[in-house]
Amino acid sequence: xxxxxxxTTPGSTTERWFGFEKGDFxxxxxxxxxxxxxxxxxxxxxxxxxxxxxxxxxxDNYLALFGLFLNIAHLxxxxxxxxxxxxxxxxxxxxxxxxxxxxxxxxxERYFTRKTWSTGYFDYCGTNQQxxxxxxxxxxxxxQKFGRLTSxxxxxxxxxxxxxxxxxxxxxxxxxxxxxxTGMIIVFTETTLCGSSYLLYYAQARVEREGQVPFTVCYFxxxxxxxxxxxxxIEGYTILLLTVLYIIAxxxxxxxxxxxxxxxxxxxxxxxxxTSMLVIFMAISFLISQIAYxxxxxxxxxxxxxxxxxxxxR
Numbered sequence: 170x171x172x173x174x175x176x177t178t179p180g181s182t183t184e185r186w187f188g189f190e191k192g193d194f195x196x197x198x199x200x201x202x203x204x205x206x207x208x209x210x211x212x213x214x215x216x217x218x219x220x221x222x223x224x225x226x227x228x229d230n231y232l233a234l235f236g237l238f239l240n241i242a243h244l245x246x247x248x249x250x251x252x253x254x255x256x257x258x259x260x261x262x263x264x265x266x267x268x269x270x271x272x273x274x275x276x277x278e279r280y281f282t283r284k285t286w287s288t289g290y291f292d293y294c295g296t297n298q299q300x301x302x303x304x305x306x307x308x309x310x311x312x313q314k315f316g317r318l319t320s321x322x323x324x325x326x327x328x329x330x331x332x333x334x335x336x337x338x339x340x341x342x343x344x345x346x347x348x349x350x351t352g353m354i355i356v357f358t359e360t361t362l363c364g365s366s367y368l369l370y371y372a373q374a375r376v377e378r379e380g381q382v383p384f385t386v387c388y389f390x391x392x393x394x395x396x397x398x399x400x401x402x403i404e405g406y407t408i409l410l411l412t413v414l415y416i417i418a419x420x421x422x423x424x425x426x427x428x429x430x431x432x433x434x435x436x437x438x439x440x441x442x443x444t445s446m447l448v449i450f451m452a453i454s455f456l457i458s459q460i461a462y463x464x465x466x467x468x469x470x471x472x473x474x475x476x477x478x479x480x481x482x483r
Contacts, residue, residue, distance in 0.1 A: 219236070226279050237272035240265050259352030260327050266319035271313050278309035304376065311371045318404065319363040321411045321459055327353055328418040330449075335425040368399050405466035412459045419452040 244265045281302045334343040345351060347363040424447070 172292050173286065192233075225284075230276055230279055233272040234273040237269055237276070240269045240272065244378040246271070247466070254349055256349060256352035257327050257330060257357075259349065260323050260356060264320050264323045264327075264355045269299035269316075271316035274309040274316065276315070278306050281305045281309070298481070300376065307371070307374060314404070315364055315367045317462060318367075318408070321408055321415075321455075322359045322363060323356070324455055325411050325415045326359065330413050331366055332418045332425065335422060335429065349387050355471040366377055399471055401466045405463045408463035408466070412456060412463070415455055415459075416452060418450060422448060471476065 244262065246252070247258055247262045247265060253262075329347050333346060337343050
């Protein structure tokens with residue numbers, strides 16, 4: 170049985186669905202259509218969702234711009250002659266550039282996504298402008314994914330190099346790792362591997378058109394759902410693996426630094442050293458950012474698989 174409440178209109182966060190007239194409101198365990206419980210349209214009103222997404226995009230744009238300018242300043246400092254001779258700082262330059270790519274890609278993706286649909290179907294959708302915009306959006310997403318993964322690989326490399334040089338300070342391995350040429354080789358090799366993996370994935374994407382009437386013919390990126398979910402799973406678990414390895418390397422590094430500091434105390438050459446605190450801070454920030462990103466990828470893949478299953482099971 171339906172219950173209509175036309176005297177008062179509940180807030181947008183409690184809306185389930187409207188009736189035939191504005192203000193009609195239903196409260197019962199059934200619904201206007203099958204499987205309505207799993208459809209987000211019956212949880213929040215459209216105005217609430219649109220406002221939330223719009224505000225989130227605005228905040229994300231400001232944060233991306235702030236991160237871009239911050240990394241530009243960081244890059245200027247890292248490219249000083251005194252720092253370019255250190256292999257760790259060479260790799261950190263690569264991390265800085267990757268972060269700049271992520272921030273730039275984030276701003277470009279949201280700008281062209283909004284530009285694609287801002288003027289409506291009748292004078293924009295299906296045009297060359299819309300085609301260019303959808304391609305730029307896809308390229309921006311690819312750049313962000315490449316930047317995040319490559320940055321994580323670079324961070325793990327710096328942790329491993331620091332750990333090795335602290336554990337074996339006078340070995341030939343440490344001497345080789347600390348060479349400038351080694352840093353350039355590491356940056357080039359890891360960039361090539363990460364870039365090739367995403368290039369193979371995005372090469373599968375095709376620009377397709379949808380609709381029969383010219384006014385409703387729009388471009389979109391078509392790619393197999395199963396393959397896309399597989400890539401998201403692989404990327405998510407890869408980020409988690411990199412994070413675990415980074416934490417292990419950091420723990421070993423902290424233990425080694427503690428032992429070295431203890432030896433200095435025994436030799437009465439104690440000096441104030443904030444290296445351990447810096448390593449801990451970097452590890453915590455890396456842990457938060459990478460785990461959050463990997464969980465987003467895995468949850469996105471899981472939700473896509475659940476949606477496909479629910480659609481096909483009906």
